[in-house]
Amino acid sequence: MIQLTFTVGFIAxxxxxxxxxxFVQEHKELVWVSMILTFAILFAMICFEDVRxxxxxxxICLFLFxxxxxxxxxxxxxxxxxxxxxxxxxxxxxxxxxxxxxxxxTKIDFTLYSGFLFVAMIVLIIFGFxxxxxxxxxxxxxxxxxxxxxxxxxxxxxxxxxxxxGKHKYAISPEEYIFAVLNLYLDIINLFLMILQIIANxxxx
Numbered sequence: 001m002i003q004l005t006f007t008v009g010f011i012a013x014x015x016x017x018x019x020x021x022x023f024v025q026e027h028k029e030l031v032w033v034s035m036i037l038t039f040a041i042l043f044a045m046i047c048f049e050d051v052r053x054x055x056x057x058x059x060i061c062l063f064l065f066x067x068x069x070x071x072x073x074x075x076x077x078x079x080x081x082x083x084x085x086x087x088x089x090x091x092x093x094x095x096x097x098x099x100x101x102x103x104x105x106t107k108i109d110f111t112l113y114s115g116f117l118f119v120a121m122i123v124l125i126i127f128g129f130x131x132x133x134x135x136x137x138x139x140x141x142x143x144x145x146x147x148x149x150x151x152x153x154x155x156x157x158x159x160x161x162x163x164x165x166g167k168h169k170y171a172i173s174p175e176e177y178i179f180a181v182l183n184l185y186l187d188i189i190n191l192f193l194m195i196l197q198i199i200a201n202x203x204x205x
Contacts, residue, residue: 003062003066003181003185004185004188006066006067006070007066007069007070007073007189008089009070010070010071010073010074011070011073011074011077011085011089013074014074014075014077014078015074015077015078015082015085016082021078024074024075024078025078025079030071030075031072031075031076034068034069034071034072034075035072037064037068038065038068038069038072041061041064041065041068042065042182044061045058045061045062045065045178045179045182046179052176052178052179053175053176053178058178059178061178062178062181062182065182066185069185069189073189073193076193077196080196080200081200084196084199084200084203085196087199088192088195088196088199089192091195091199092188092191092192092195095153095191095195096156096188096191099153099156099157099160100156100160102157103156103157103160103161103164104160104164106157109161109167109169110154110157110158110161111158111161111162111169111171112169113154113158114158117151117154117155117158120151120154121151121155124144124147124148124151127144127147128144128148131144138201138204141197141201142197142198142201142202144197145194145195145197145198145201146194146198148190148193148194148197149191149194149195149198152187152190152191152194153191155183155187156184156187156188156191159180159183159184159187160184162180162183163180163184
């Protein structure tokens with residue numbers, strides 16, 4: 001919740017503060033800088049156990065990652081209409097709480113389907129990479145964003161059950177709380193971006 005609140009603050013700043021909005025839109029290279037920083041910090045936390053497990057280093061890395069990710073999201077959100085961002089945020093919140101409630105009460109063990117979700121993610125990444133080189137097509141973007149929203153919705157259930165443990169086949173160790181937080185945070189952020197794309201493409205003329 002702290003990460004998401006921090007991220008919402010960044011998005012609001014980039015969306016409603018006109019000088020900041022104009023500045024980031026004139027300097028597109030800032031997106032790439034924040035993206036590189038995000039992946040570098042994420043790589044360090046995933047690949048090096050000490051980085052994500054030792055206090056206070058793990059909290060510092062988590063803060064730096066959240067800042068870089070929030071900065072990047074703020075830039076992305078500034079390219080959309082304010083109404084689209086607000087609608088996407090509201091829908092994302094409702095969907096997230098509904099999926100969380102479902103993950104808590106369902107008898108279906110989604111942790112068994114990690115292989116399927118991984119393959120689906122690879123297909124989504126390849127699909128997205130291909131669309132970069134194709135002419136802009138609203139229907140194609142809608143299909144891509146809809147599939148992405150479905151996949152990240154399933155990941156929210158999967159990661160929630162991984163944290164719950166209990167009767168589920170697989171669980172995340174309590175020592176991996178930073179990794180668990182990262183997974184769920186990224187699921188929510190990516191779901192928000194997919195919903196934002198759906199709304200933007202659905203309302204565009």
